[in-house]
Amino acid sequence: MFKLLKTVIKTGEATKKYPFAPLEVCEDFRGKPELDAEQCLSCGACTRACPANALIMETDVKTGTRRWELSMARCIYCGRCEEVCPTKAITLSQNFELAVTRKEDLYEEAVFSLADCCQCGRPFVARKLLEYVLDTLAQSGVTGEQLKLRRQQLETCPECRRSNNMLDSENISHLRYLEEEL
């Protein structure tokens, strides 16, 4: 009994003043995921990795946009999105005070514009992703005519590319190996 009292007095105050004083969390605490939309390519890697389906990505062909959405009602703060992001656009912040009074406030979104297919005119790929790929190619030494050809290829949607390959079009050269000899 005496020992217990001694322990109690020695300990003093064990509790913290939270929520009236801020609560410190560890440096690498996994809190709310924050998206840096500038940095995001809307590649969709995070939506594939998310175990809880908290992240979704929807393409709207009519407006030519792609929407990224995070539902804080589903997020489990595992940080898989941060881990798989190729451009480090998502980081888990230290914010853990996430209660809201309106359900709509649980959702966060970012809208990205899409590039149109140069043949059929339908939007199919995020403009930033396309430019990123082309910039990477240019950086790696692809120039001039080659780069132009690549741009044309990449700006063609998968459906058009498929039909180009199936049907007789300018993409297909029947004399691939002997053309120069002739």
Added chain:
Amino acid sequence: MTNNTVELYSTKPQQGRIGKQYVDGVNHFFPSAIIDEEWQTENQVTITVKMTALVEVMKWLYYDQGGWLAVTFGNDERSLNGHFAVYHSLSMEGEVKSWVTVKVLVDADSQEFVSVTPTIPAAVWGEREVRDMYGLHPVGLPDERRLVLPDDWPEDLHPLRKDAMDYRQRPQPTSETETYQFDNQLGNDSNRIVPVGPLHITSDEPGHFRLFVDGEDIVDADYRMFYVHRGMEKLAETRMGYQEVAQLTDRVCGICGFTHSVGYSNTIENALSVDVPFRAKMIRTVLLEVERLHSHLLNIGLSSHFVGFDSGFMQFFRVREKTMELAELLTGARKTYGMNLIGGVRRDFLKDQRLKGIALVREVRKTFSELVDVLLATPNIESRIAGVGILAKDIARDFSPVGPLIRASGFKRDARIVHGQSLESYGDVPFELQSMENGDVQSRVMVRIGEVFDSLNIVEYGLDHLPAGAILTEGFDYVPNKFALGFTEAPRGENVHWSMTGDNQKLFRWRCRAATYANWPTLRYMLRGNTVADAPLIIGSLDPCYSCTDRVTIVDTKKKRSKTIPYKAIEQYSINRKHSPFKL
């Protein structure tokens, strides 16, 4: 431990077959009983036996060879071999420590299999669950009641059959009332019934208890769980990929989720022979022990609370908070560590975290030893916990319980020691198996106290001796229909997982057996002969998690009167043992 880069990966001897003599023994004593023999890892074998030999083979392995039944489960293998299958996994803890899984094929038309429960009572819950989930009929199973499915579930719908239902569908309820029959084995109709529930006192899931009492003494007890069955196994099989399930398993339990996550990851790693780097193994080991720390401190705190020593309860929770900080420091979250991937862990321990972690461990060790002295010197503790809620040795042997519960009854069962060589880094860390002989609540508390010190040592050792190297193995291929067991020693006992890979980047079957699932069937025997006031203490000593929303209703069967008492009242009665709320 090694810091040598050459030894980054563990090596598995190909020719080693630990436990081969069990298979040879079965072949010797039961000629031509084995149809097929398949090795998953060097110490895991699955033997398919003829249905007619099942009971005898199981009896020989269990009672003669020191086997303990870890898990019983079914599988719908009609798309693979035209049959259903029932598996009984045994942890062999005789002279040679290994795992033997006995499998029987169940005819897809007759859908009947021989029950082993009359011989080995430990199989009772597993077989009842197989009947519910697969609709296979266990011939000879004495208990005909449902286990998992609710009363209003249709008779002929068995959720885990591959052709049964989508995981998002729910059938129309077939009944308005509860039809479950509670079973009073020792008493008669003159006993008063004290129902506890439907949300139970100390359980991690709502459960309904019936205490059959004669005055203050408990004659018998029966109970029913699975009110919040979440259908995780079905969900994992139909919606999630392999890596996502590792996150799902983190959420099996709110207290010891990480052990489930490690157990699941181990099943796939064992099935596909993925070598996990040493560093990842040590990180997992350290975190498993961090989880044990906070869980045991919670239970020791609650034990103080149940006997009315509330200042002790608060002191233990003050120390426990430090272990929660330790978890946050090392993983980034207080609970649901989310660290596991198939093949290793996602996040490394950095030097700074290791130093801070060791400092925290030393602080906890110091304060905890002081508090243990205080607890044990408190005069009324011993009188409340000694000799209460005894788990007899023969009951323990028959029902294969796990964790501090069985170690307090004199059996040296601890997966970290028994199967330590194939369980993460437990073969390399210093600790001893804690066991006591008396089998009462006091022994369980003492076992837990001993284990807290062990865990502190393991965490400190692991943080100090963290091997260098990679933390994740990547680039392996998933092969369809490979299966294996994974097991960990959770704070409450051994968690056993079994998975079979599928051909669509999803699991074909995942079976998760949490520690408390193995412990519940023994509770009835521990409650018998004790007083109602000790019931919360005994149930608490099993260390199920806590749900504060429950109430107790008393029914006097003679006077036809009933009275509902809030949980607080029965808790107060447990603490004061005065002013019984049960008097009508």
